[in-house]
Amino acid sequence: MSRLDESKSLVIExxxxxxxxxxxxxxxxxxxxxxxxxxxxxRKEAYRPIRLGxxxxxxxxxxxxxxxxxxxxxAAEAISLSPQHQVDLLIIxxxxxxxxxxLTAKAAGAKVLLATKLRLGDSNTVMxxxxxxxxxxxxxxxxxxxxxxxxxxxxxxxxALLKTLVEEGPEVAKWLMDLGVLFDREEDGNLxxxxxxxxxxxxxxRCKDYTGLELMRVLKDCVxxxxxxxxxxxxxxxxxxxxxxxxxxxxxxxLDNNQYIVVQAKSVLLATGGIGRLHIQGFPTSxxxxxxxxxxxxxxxxxxxLTLQDTFQYHPTGAVYPEPMAGILVTEAIRSVGAQLVNVKxxxxxxxxxxxxxxxxxxxxxxxxxxxVETPAGRRGVWLDMPMVDLVNGEGTLAHRFPNMLRQxxxxxxxxxxxxxxxxxxxxxxxxxxQINVDGESTVPNLFVAGEASGGIHGRNRLMGNSLLDIIVYxxxxxxxxxxxxxxxxxxxxxxxxxxxxxxxQKKAGVVPQTVSxxxxxxxxxxxx
Amino acid sequence: xxxxxxxxxxxxxxxxxxxHPVPEGITxxxxxxxxxxxxxxxxxxxxxxxxxxxxxxxxPDQLTSKTALAxxxxxxxxxxxxxxxxxxxxKAIALIPAAPPNQKTLFQYYPExxxxxxxxxxxxxxxxxxxxxxxxxxxxxxDLSNVAEKxxxxxxxxxxxxxxxxQIRPHRxxxxxxxxxxxxxxxxATRLLQRIEEVRSGKYESAWNQxxxxxxxxxxxxxSSEEAAQKLAS
Numbered sequence: 001m002s003r004l005d006e007s008k009s010l011v012i013e014x015x016x017x018x019x020x021x022x023x024x025x026x027x028x029x030x031x032x033x034x035x036x037x038x039x040x041x042x043r044k045e046a047y048r049p050i051r052l053g054x055x056x057x058x059x060x061x062x063x064x065x066x067x068x069x070x071x072x073x074x075a076a077e078a079i080s081l082s083p084q085h086q087v088d089l090l091i092i093x094x095x096x097x098x099x100x101x102x103l104t105a106k107a108a109g110a111k112v113l114l115a116t117k118l119r120l121g122d123s124n125t126v127m128x129x130x131x132x133x134x135x136x137x138x139x140x141x142x143x144x145x146x147x148x149x150x151x152x153x154x155x156x157x158x159x160a161l162l163k164t165l166v167e168e169g170p171e172v173a174k175w176l177m178d179l180g181v182l183f184d185r186e187e188d189g190n191l192x193x194x195x196x197x198x199x200x201x202x203x204x205x206r207c208k209d210y211t212g213l214e215l216m217r218v219l220k221d222c223v224x225x226x227x228x229x230x231x232x233x234x235x236x237x238x239x240x241x242x243x244x245x246x247x248x249x250x251x252x253x254x255l256d257n258n259q260y261i262v263v264q265a266k267s268v269l270l271a272t273g274g275i276g277r278l279h280i281q282g283f284p285t286s287x288x289x290x291x292x293x294x295x296x297x298x299x300x301x302x303x304x305x306l307t308l309q310d311t312f313q314y315h316p317t318g319a320v321y322p323e324p325m326a327g328i329l330v331t332e333a334i335r336s337v338g339a340q341l342v343n344v345k346x347x348x349x350x351x352x353x354x355x356x357x358x359x360x361x362x363x364x365x366x367x368x369x370x371x372x373v374e375t376p377a378g379r380r381g382v383w384l385d386m387p388m389v390d391l392v393n394g395e396g397t398l399a400h401r402f403p404n405m406l407r408q409x410x411x412x413x414x415x416x417x418x419x420x421x422x423x424x425x426x427x428x429x430x431x432x433x434x435q436i437n438v439d440g441e442s443t444v445p446n447l448f449v450a451g452e453a454s455g456g457i458h459g460r461n462r463l464m465g466n467s468l469l470d471i472i473v474y475x476x477x478x479x480x481x482x483x484x485x486x487x488x489x490x491x492x493x494x495x496x497x498x499x500x501x502x503x504x505x506q507k508k509a510g511v512v513p514q515t516v517s518x519x520x521x522x523x524x525x526x527x528x529x
Numbered sequence: 530x531x532x533x534x535x536x537x538x539x540x541x542x543x544x545x546x547x548x549h550p551v552p553e554g555i556t557x558x559x560x561x562x563x564x565x566x567x568x569x570x571x572x573x574x575x576x577x578x579x580x581x582x583x584x585x586x587x588x589p590d591q592l593t594s595k596t597a598l599a600x601x602x603x604x605x606x607x608x609x610x611x612x613x614x615x616x617x618x619x620k621a622i623a624l625i626p627a628a629p630p631n632q633k634t635l636f637q638y639y640p641e642x643x644x645x646x647x648x649x650x651x652x653x654x655x656x657x658x659x660x661x662x663x664x665x666x667x668x669x670x671x672d673l674s675n676v677a678e679k680x681x682x683x684x685x686x687x688x689x690x691x692x693x694x695x696q697i698r699p700h701r702x703x704x705x706x707x708x709x710x711x712x713x714x715x716x717x718a719t720r721l722l723q724r725i726e727e728v729r730s731g732k733y734e735s736a737w738n739q740x741x742x743x744x745x746x747x748x749x750x751x752x753s754s755e756e757a758a759q760k761l762a763s
Contacts, residue, residue, distance in 0.1 A: 123574075124574075126579050136720050137720060143737075144758065147752050159740065170721055177711060178712060180708025180709065180710070182677060182681075182707055188719075189715075189716025191721055200755075200758075208681060208682075213578050217704060221704060221708065225623065225624055288573065288574045322554070324603050328577075329576070377537075411601055
């Protein structure tokens, strides 16, 4: 029997005893010490100061710093800036935030162009499993949602952004339901809710473990029904400005013929998502193929300030075995209904409902101190004992509530109703991003941001279920504000003056760009260039 | 980012007719990266939920091809792979009606649905193992909530429509049935409606005023004391 199989037997043997054990929550001091010692955000060698721009001198990870200081792909080329498209609002990104913004702006009467790197809908949204937090129950309230999120975010959330998020949650849930989103319901018609890590009350709305897929399918269907103008396979490569600091459009790149597309717009909305595919610190990721943080370096060159750009979420439970599943998310909701985390000896080592940063740190600790399990490909992980879900809640619960999880593992002959699986933290979310106000506007006039590309709402750690809420609430707000702005102003001149200023700043800071940014695709995926 | 063990043995796969050695134990998409094949079309979430990467493949000991998602399928020796465009059927502009749907609502956009010959081809190609044909039959019978349930895990890859000999677009029928079911859910979510009313009526205004004017120390107190939170939140 292999060591892996031996350890698996221990997990199964110890299950009955573990079911009776309780694992206390960590005290504030214990949690702080655990995170400081083991969370990847605290690895000093992974960080360096940003050497120029609005966040000069502040720390971020090497991978992002290199992008922010990077060279524009259009900088060295003589390209015509006469626009091929003129629109009120250009939205970049076809995930949940971009699609929501497009629908809202179209409804407000704006002429909208939606450009996206891959297909409409290709995004992290579609992959979200666990749910969307909305305070609906009688014992809950938006205020409680606010306090839980603030505590989870280490009090670094922007209070005004967070208040708007939680307060508009119920209204946004209704909006989605009116579009035809089918959340799980109770017998009496009320929304079925569950608990999530760090939340004092259950408030996760969900559609089995396909919540993001359900949202994205409906939003995509609506965008197609509205016949909003679409440019697929056309990522953004640079913004355009008027030379006086305001955003006036963008340059896209048609991936099929490598031609640039110049779009003049009264306002631009970045919904370009997060950073997972940069594999910060070598971590695997739960993210979409296109999650290469394209909006960040582009906005930064145009002068937008970032916030909390030094903090990332490592989801505690990414699969590590079998190898083709490495990085794929195992939803937190499975822990909230009884699945336990156990080490190589079959021992529990953390209360599974701690916040994600604490649970991830505890998993890293177990592996660092030799209590992890090694896979044949040389990865390390701990066990997530999923069969407990059926033991605690009744046979068939896993199959009914987590059909996606069951199917994904069954493709590799692993039955999660019978066996535990190996997990390790996977790079999941960019906690920070481009700084916005409650209308989703960045520090660059007429440049709006929504979704994971923005920063401030979630502080230094996002609670489960708050990002699906964020993309809809702020997708709507930014879409509305950006289309309103477009009615108030006329087209500005389209220049790349901000790149000249950026070059001057590079020279002054002695920065030699190490890369061209945006990255567009992860470096291991060879591209048609 | 390493996605395969350098020591793992090689297997031979065939992509659109050309043979390539690739490491055992990686997915078809990872194999495409490994052999330097451009991947822009036919790739998406890499997590089995976006439907961008349908393929057909045949194994040496099989007479016929199977269908799958390339990001969810491990390479095997002798596997012959062809990528298929995702979701190539036409979508009807099918809006949510003002009044609750009846049988005609769906058929006005997807009239071909009634032609189903029960050949089961759609179910046999579905990478999500959906009872697609059962869904189509339920649609014909007007049982929209049953259709909705059956298509819960649909990733809209469109393989079912691609193989339908009478040109039914089952995934689109499923999607529309789901939206109709959601928008006209037979029972109200009363607690949600109450909460919306509470927010509109300003029930939480004084709490927000306290929170947004509080300094860090005060905020910290609200966050750490259940009693303070309870008082504020109720």
